[in-house]
Amino acid sequence: MQSFRAFIIKEFKQIYRDKRTLLVLFGMPIIQMLLFGFAIRNEVENARVMVLDRSGDAVTRQLTGKIDASRYFTITGQLQRYDEIDSYFQQGNVDEVVIFEEDFARRLERGERPAVHVVTDASNPNLAQLIQQYSSAILLDYQQRRAPESRTGLTTRVNMLFNPQLESVNLFVPGLIAVILMLVSALMTSISITREKEMGNMEILLVSPLHPGQIIIGKVLPYLVLAFVNVLTVLALAQWVFDVPFRGSYGLFLAESLLFIFTALALGVFISAKASDQQTAMMVSLAGLLLPTVLLSGFIFPISSMPQPLQWLSHIIPARWFLVIVRSIMLKDSGLLFLWKETLVLVVMTLGFIALGIKSFKIRLE
Amino acid sequence: MQPVRIHNLQKSYGGIQALRGITFDVQEGELFGLIGPDGAGKTTLFRIITTLLKPDSGEASVLGKDVVDEYNAIRSSIGYMPGQFALYQDLSVRENMNFFASVFGTTLEQNYELVAPIYRQLEPFENRLAGALSGGMKQKLALSCALIHKPALLVLDEPTTGVDAVSRKEFWQMLHRLKAKGITILVSTPYMDEAKQCDRIALMQNGGILSIESPSAVTRQFDRQVWSVRAGSKYRLIQFLRGYEHAESVQPFGESIHYIDYRAGFDPADFKQMLERNGFQGVQVQQVAPGIEDVFIRLMEQEETYE
Numbered sequence: 001m002q003s004f005r006a007f008i009i010k011e012f013k014q015i016y017r018d019k020r021t022l023l024v025l026f027g028m029p030i031i032q033m034l035l036f037g038f039a040i041r042n043e044v045e046n047a048r049v050m051v052l053d054r055s056g057d058a059v060t061r062q063l064t065g066k067i068d069a070s071r072y073f074t075i076t077g078q079l080q081r082y083d084e085i086d087s088y089f090q091q092g093n094v095d096e097v098v099i100f101e102e103d104f105a106r107r108l109e110r111g112e113r114p115a116v117h118v119v120t121d122a123s124n125p126n127l128a129q130l131i132q133q134y135s136s137a138i139l140l141d142y143q144q145r146r147a148p149e150s151r152t153g154l155t156t157r158v159n160m161l162f163n164p165q166l167e168s169v170n171l172f173v174p175g176l177i178a179v180i181l182m183l184v185s186a187l188m189t190s191i192s193i194t195r196e197k198e199m200g201n202m203e204i205l206l207v208s209p210l211h212p213g214q215i216i217i218g219k220v221l222p223y224l225v226l227a228f229v230n231v232l233t234v235l236a237l238a239q240w241v242f243d244v245p246f247r248g249s250y251g252l253f254l255a256e257s258l259l260f261i262f263t264a265l266a267l268g269v270f271i272s273a274k275a276s277d278q279q280t281a282m283m284v285s286l287a288g289l290l291l292p293t294v295l296l297s298g299f300i301f302p303i304s305s306m307p308q309p310l311q312w313l314s315h316i317i318p319a320r321w322f323l324v325i326v327r328s329i330m331l332k333d334s335g336l337l338f339l340w341k342e343t344l345v346l347v348v349m350t351l352g353f354i355a356l357g358i359k360s361f362k363i364r365l366e
Numbered sequence: 367m368q369p370v371r372i373h374n375l376q377k378s379y380g381g382i383q384a385l386r387g388i389t390f391d392v393q394e395g396e397l398f399g400l401i402g403p404d405g406a407g408k409t410t411l412f413r414i415i416t417t418l419l420k421p422d423s424g425e426a427s428v429l430g431k432d433v434v435d436e437y438n439a440i441r442s443s444i445g446y447m448p449g450q451f452a453l454y455q456d457l458s459v460r461e462n463m464n465f466f467a468s469v470f471g472t473t474l475e476q477n478y479e480l481v482a483p484i485y486r487q488l489e490p491f492e493n494r495l496a497g498a499l500s501g502g503m504k505q506k507l508a509l510s511c512a513l514i515h516k517p518a519l520l521v522l523d524e525p526t527t528g529v530d531a532v533s534r535k536e537f538w539q540m541l542h543r544l545k546a547k548g549i550t551i552l553v554s555t556p557y558m559d560e561a562k563q564c565d566r567i568a569l570m571q572n573g574g575i576l577s578i579e580s581p582s583a584v585t586r587q588f589d590r591q592v593w594s595v596r597a598g599s600k601y602r603l604i605q606f607l608r609g610y611e612h613a614e615s616v617q618p619f620g621e622s623i624h625y626i627d628y629r630a631g632f633d634p635a636d637f638k639q640m641l642e643r644n645g646f647q648g649v650q651v652q653q654v655a656p657g658i659e660d661v662f663i664r665l666m667e668q669e670e671t672y673e
Contacts, residue, residue, distance in 0.1 A: 006468030010457065199452035207416050208469050209442040224464045276530045364436075 002051030005209050007218040011192075015222050025188070026282030029180050029230045033237045036172045047072060047095040047131050050088060052079040057105040063142060067098065077155050089121050096120050096131050111242075146365075173238045174326035177231060177257065178319040182264050182293045184227045190281040193219050198277045203365065212363050220265045226259045248329035253337060256329070259346050260322045264289075267351035273360040293319040321345045369394055369519045369550040370415060377410055384410040386573045387424070397545045400554040401561045401662065404571030408554040409449055411570075412523045415552065416446045418534055430451050430517055431645070432564050435478035442470070445517030449507055455497030459488050461509055462496050462515065470515035480547070481510040484540050502533030509540065520544065522553040526560065538563045558659040569662050574666040581658060588656040590664070593634065594622045597646040606644060617663055622650075624660055 015022065049067060068250060069073040076094065079085065088094045099117035101107070109115040118135050120128035159288050193216075196202045205215055231254070238244040246253075266288060275281040296310060297319035303311055312318045321342040328334035338341065369497065370392035377385040384407045392398045400408050413419040414426055417437035426433045428440045453462050463485070467474050476483070484506050491499065496507060504524060512520065522541075526534045541551055553564070561567045562581045569584075577584065597603045603623055604657040615626040627637070634651040634655040641649045 002471055003469040004463055010461075010465050013461065014454065014456055169538070192574060196452075198430075200448050201448045201452040201454070203413075203416075203418060203448045204452075204466075206418060206445065207441050207444065207446045209471055210469055365413060 004214045004218060007214065011222050015226075017143030019203065021188075023152065025184060025226055025230070026233070027231045029064075029176075030182070030237065032176055032180065033173075033234055034243075036176060037237075037242050045072065046074045047134075047326070048076045048093065049096045049098060049135075050077050050079050050084070050094050050097040050303050051075060052082070052097060054102045055100055055104040055337060057103075059108060060100040062323045063100070063139065064098075066138055066142060070134070070138060070305060077193060084304075085119060089119075091311055092121075094121075096135065098135065130204065144239075164356040170298070173234065173242075173244055174323050175294075175297065175319075177234050178260065178297060178322050179290065179293055179297065180230050180234065181227050181261055182289050182319065184230055185223050185261050186268035186271065186289050186298075187282065187285040188226075188283050189220055189223050189265055190275065191278050192223075192270040193269065193272035194275050194281040196274065196294050197272075206363065212361055213358075216269055216357070216361060220269065224261055224265060227264070231257045231261075235288065244330070246330050249333075249335070252339075253326065253329050256322070256339075256343065256346075257327050259343065260318065260348065263318045263322075263346055263350040263353065266350055266357050269357035270353055272341040272361065273357055273362070292317045299323060318346060343358045367394070368392060369429055370398075371425075371427045372411075372415075374447070375411070375414065375426055376422045377407075377414065378420065378422055378427060381519045384573050385414075388573075389574055390568055390575060390578055392550060393599070394550055395545065395548050397541060397551045397553070399556065399564030399569050400552070400570055401658070402554075403556060403574055405572075406570040406575040408522055408570055410573075412446075412552070412554065416444060417441055418522055425429055426630045431650045442515075443518050445515065446672040447512040447520075447522045447525055451525070453504060453507055453511065455496060458493050458495055459499070460492040462507060462511060466511040467514045468540040469652070472515050474514065474659070477514055477516050480544075481513050482545055484513075485510045500669055502529050502536075505529050505533065505537065506540075513544070516549075518550065520549055520551045522551065523600075524554055524556065525554060526557065534560070558657070558662060561658045569665060571666050572644040576662070584658055584661050585656050588661050588664070590626045590656070591631075591632065592654050592656045592660050593625045593637075593653045594619070594650075594652045595626070595641075596622045596650040597641060598648050599646075603641075603646060605644075606641075614663060614666045615667060617660070619659070624654070626660075626664070635665070 035061065050066075051064050053064065064075060067073050073096075080098065085097050088097070097119040099115075100181070101115045104114045117140055118132055120131050164330050196205065196219075206212075210218075235246075235253075239246060243246075259366045268285070271281055271284050271288075275284055292313075296306075298314070299319070303314050303320065305316065325342045325346075327341050328339055368391045370390075371390070373389050374478075375388040376383070384580050388407075388411060400411070402408055410419065413434060414421050415428055417428075417433050417440050420434055429443055431439045433440060436582065440644075457465065464473050467477070470665070474481075474485075485517050487502065488507055488510065491503070496504065499507065509522070509525065512522070526537055529537065534557075541563070545551055555561070564581060566578060566580050567584065568578045579587065595607070596601065600618065600621070600623065603618060604618060607613050607623065607625060612628050612632075613625065614628045615624070617624045634653070638649050
């Protein structure tokens with residue numbers, strides 16, 4: 001026990017002495033949070049819309065009014081001819097043009113499906129896509145109110161239901177927590193363990209009364225504490241700087257975060273058992289853990305819009321399940337009753353990784 | 367009980383045989399040296415003795431315990447200093463010391479008297495980070511750390527490599543003091559001149575042991591006369607003698623060349639004349655007592671001819 005305590009004290013001292021890493025560890029969540037919160041906003045505000053209304057009847061006027069009434073759009077004018085569209089876009093005076101077909105109201109009466117063309121400026125594809133989604137949502141909403149039982153070809157996005165303001169800041173906080181936890185827990189642990197190997201200290205630690213289990217726990221414990229502090233930092237920033245709503249239980253949120261930290265730590269131990277030097281550990285952690293966490297978890301790109309093989313692949317990304325859990329807690333106030341499936345997946349993954357890590361941790365040098 | 371007993375130990379990495387059937391014992395309280403060039407298998411052997419590697423075949427027991435089955439019992443009672451002993455560079459001298467003491471279940475105060483001769487030299491720098499120490503100081507700190515739990519057996523893998531001549535001398539003096547306290551020491555070195563300091567030495571080459579003797583017995587057994595030859599151009603002299611019909615061994619040795627002749631009735635005066643006839647100037651031929659290096663090189667050459 002005395003040797004174990006000495007080992008943990010040594011670990012904390014080493015982390016504390018390494019000021020640069022420490023700065024990264026504590027500064028990174030804050031910087032990322034501010035970056036995502038202020039710089040990378042992808043919501044729409046007062047997009048300029050022009051209307052080319054070829055029928056000019058009650059229905060199209062009503063629809064135009066609805067678009068104008070939304071705080072995301074402002075109708076800036078009417079067009080008369082198709083060939084005007086190009087020049088308006090080229091001058092950059094307009095973000096979207098909505099075109100109503102001729103005889104719109106009459107066709108609707110007859111049960112046909114009159115077309116609304118939505119033209120956007122795809123030179124900013126993200127913005128264009130968002131604008132399109134917003135306008136189709138408005139149109140769909142009208143359609144449903146008019147005849148609830150009729151089926152149309154339009155689709156809506158589920159996440160808009162629970163993020164009615166469509167503010168991206170609400171969506172990226174859970175993803176950011178996942179990324180930071182992966183970085184701090186898995187990357188830093190694997191680097192710290194492989195450093196002992198690379199410098200030759202592992203030889204001495206093995207030839208000491210320290211049990212291999214104690215070596216692992218001693219290595220992991222400081223990063224568990226650090227990662228937890230980071231969760232609290234991000235949460236505090238989200239609440240007080242960005243006013244992100246938090247509807248669910250803090251206790252459940254912290255417990256789930258702790259579970260995810262364990263997943264990441266177990267992955268870090270597993271990587272370090274396999275990698276022989278710091279560089280390998282870093283490359284594997286970055287390419288094998290961080291990239292999938294950013295790209296395949298649904299943090300930046302919605303899983304539903306991925307190609308099918310990537311959707312399958314996303315099932316083995318722990319962050320995917322964590323994201324579902326945290327988003328549900330934060331935005332929907334879901335309890336464990338609704339999240340037990342995702343939680344169970346994470347628990348099983350964590351136990352699996354711990355077992356793998358212990359199995360591949362070598363009590364000898366080979 | 368012999369602290370180290372090794373019988374027919376074999377170990378391969380991939381297709382390469384690192385150890386090909388090694389057998390030796392180390393007596394209690396002995397300072398036992400392993401001498402051999404890089405790649406002879408010294409580190410592999412030490413890692414098996416310290417339970418860090420498993421042998422492919424053969425037996426090895428340390429302090430009466432088997433290195434494979436009872437590795438846990440061995441680990442806490444030996445002191446090990448690997449080739450590149452990694453002190454924690456970002457911890458101070460004192461912190462390193464305290465860490466290794468605590469990990470091995472003791473304190474610096476408890477065993478201070480054991481490490482004092484070495485550690486006293488480090489005390490002025492107690493608060494300096496280990497990374498900022500000189501090479502010799504680092505080795506001394508490493509040795510102190512390996513010693514702090516009063517091991518029954520001390521295993522040192524090339525402790526003096528990369529250390530200046532003065533520190534090397536001090537280091538060996540320290541080993542003798544430890545030996546006087548009854549600690550069995552197993553040490554490896556690539557430096558032939560250090561071999562004299564050991565009670566017995568094993569000459570290692572290509573994963574095998576060529577001979578195990580006391581340093582004086584090693585040189586006494588040598589049945590050839592060694593001649594130190596000097597002439598104006600050392601390089602040309604080596605080239606010439608290697609092509610000379612009676613030459614058995616020609617080795618550069620500092621400023622001179624160590625030469626061994628095949629013939630029983632070798633006459634140094636004739637030899638000198640012969641060299642002068644061949645255009646060498648300022649030729650000196652002197653008989654010298656064979657050193658361990660001469661023995662080792664000859665053993666290596668014989669080994670190669672047998673293969």
